[in-house]
Amino acid sequence: MTDLDTLMNSRHSRHPSIDRAASFAERLGLRVPVMLAPMAGACPPSLSIAVCEAGGLGACGALLMSPEEIQRWAGDVRAQTGGPFQMNIWVPDPEPPRDAEQESRLRQFLHPWQLAMEECAPHAGRGEGRAAVVLNFDEQCEAMLATEPAAISSIMGLFPEAMVADMKRRGIVWMATATTVAEAVTAVHAGADVIVAQGMEAGGHRGSFVAAEAEQSLVGLMSLLPAIVDEVDVPVVATGGIADARGAAAALLLGASAVQLGTGFLRTTESSISPAWAQAIARTRPEDTVATRSFTGRLGRAVRNRYLESAMGADAPSPAPFPVQSRLTQGMRQAATRADNIDAMQAWAGQSARLSRAVPAAQIVDELWQGMQTLLG
Numbered sequence: 001m002t003d004l005d006t007l008m009n010s011r012h013s014r015h016p017s018i019d020r021a022a023s024f025a026e027r028l029g030l031r032v033p034v035m036l037a038p039m040a041g042a043c044p045p046s047l048s049i050a051v052c053e054a055g056g057l058g059a060c061g062a063l064l065m066s067p068e069e070i071q072r073w074a075g076d077v078r079a080q081t082g083g084p085f086q087m088n089i090w091v092p093d094p095e096p097p098r099d100a101e102q103e104s105r106l107r108q109f110l111h112p113w114q115l116a117m118e119e120c121a122p123h124a125g126r127g128e129g130r131a132a133v134v135l136n137f138d139e140q141c142e143a144m145l146a147t148e149p150a151a152i153s154s155i156m157g158l159f160p161e162a163m164v165a166d167m168k169r170r171g172i173v174w175m176a177t178a179t180t181v182a183e184a185v186t187a188v189h190a191g192a193d194v195i196v197a198q199g200m201e202a203g204g205h206r207g208s209f210v211a212a213e214a215e216q217s218l219v220g221l222m223s224l225l226p227a228i229v230d231e232v233d234v235p236v237v238a239t240g241g242i243a244d245a246r247g248a249a250a251a252l253l254l255g256a257s258a259v260q261l262g263t264g265f266l267r268t269t270e271s272s273i274s275p276a277w278a279q280a281i282a283r284t285r286p287e288d289t290v291a292t293r294s295f296t297g298r299l300g301r302a303v304r305n306r307y308l309e310s311a312m313g314a315d316a317p318s319p320a321p322f323p324v325q326s327r328l329t330q331g332m333r334q335a336a337t338r339a340d341n342i343d344a345m346q347a348w349a350g351q352s353a354r355l356s357r358a359v360p361a362a363q364i365v366d367e368l369w370q371g372m373q374t375l376l377g
């Protein structure tokens with residue numbers, strides 16, 4: 001008998017939040033209501049396999065992956081576990097306006113940073129990086145559908161109607177990330193089966209539907225979660241700043257049906273991030289992360305480092321919109337990662353970074369669920 005069976009069959013009084021989470025988990029084929037957050041570039045198969053084997057939901061952040069890479073990821077996970085996982089992708093923004101003068105100022109500003117990072121990584125070669133892959137959203141969606149995941153999640157907007165219809169036909173749950181009550185309501189009207197409420201504490205990019213409005217809608221999970229729960233009639237998953245059982249239990253009390261952790265899994269044994277990033281997360285206090293556009297042009301929360309101090313300074317040129325800024329900083333970011341140099345590394349992290357632990361992912365999942373049940377009685 002699984003943990004969940006025991007819980008579902010228990011006749012003793014238990015908190016209604018635990019009941020809600022247990023039945024949501026059952027619906028998704030999970031043993032525990034804990035989900036790995038989709039993280040583009042930071043979701044190796046090993047991490048999902050570990051989370052799935054512990055009874056949680058695995059995740060693939062497919063933003064930067066070709067259709068072949070998406071297929072391979074799913075194959076690698078399925079070779080090691082029968083557990084369910086979600087696929088995830090950003091809904092593309094409209095093409096941004098271009099400003100040649102601003103881009104030239106940015107190039108000048110970024111040049112010394114890139115050189116400095118390349119000097120720290122002498123064997124990598126100047127200007128060398130991953131060959132540019134042209135990705136096509138429709139083809140990525142096709143590939144995600146073909147892997148027949150339990151769920152596909154969206155961020156930065158809504159899936160096109162045809163994609164939603166295809167998911168419904170195949171019985172794939174649509175989990176829509178929302179950063180405001182208005183976004184959550186719109187997503188439910190468009191057919192979302194589950195809302196992922198992303199608090200502003202979250203590491204990585206903020207999922208605002210309108211990129212330019214992200215700073216104006218920075219809502220913390222404590223306010224966002226109950227407000228969305230009160231407004232929609234679908235299950236709500238809590239994400240952003242949850243990294244131990246205290247936060248997870250609080251989220252269930254506020255009405256969540258499951259919790260989703262990103263940064264909390266980044267230091268685990270099965271994670272693949274660079275050593276300097278993992279070490280930075282371990283020492284980062286809530287006030288040491290910053291919401292910034294200086295890496296990609298989309299607002300995202302990262303460990304505050306020397307590059308960000310400089311790029312967000314009064315004298316620095318303002319960032320270009322996504323994806324222009326992302327292309328401009330790419331050389332510097334790649335060189336910083338190769339050099340394992342935190343000074344200019346794109347080290348995404350949520351505000352609860354310091355609660356993350358360097359232990360097997362299964363231990364995080366187990367302790368979260370045990371802790372939630374203990375704290376909620």
Ligand SMILES: Cc1cc2nc3c(=O)[nH]c(=O)nc-3n(C[C@H](O)[C@H](O)[C@H](O)COP(=O)(O)O)c2cc1C
Pocket residue numbers: 037038039040042061062063088089090154155177198201202203204205239240241242260261262263264348349350351352
């Ligand atoms: C390294 C990193 C990459 C991320 N990439 C994605 C992504 O591709 N798609 C997405 O929906 N969310 C992405 N996110 C956001 C997470 O899905 C989630 O909302 C966030 O990690 C929750 O906050 P936490 O980090 O405090 O747990 C990313 C987060 C991190 C830390």
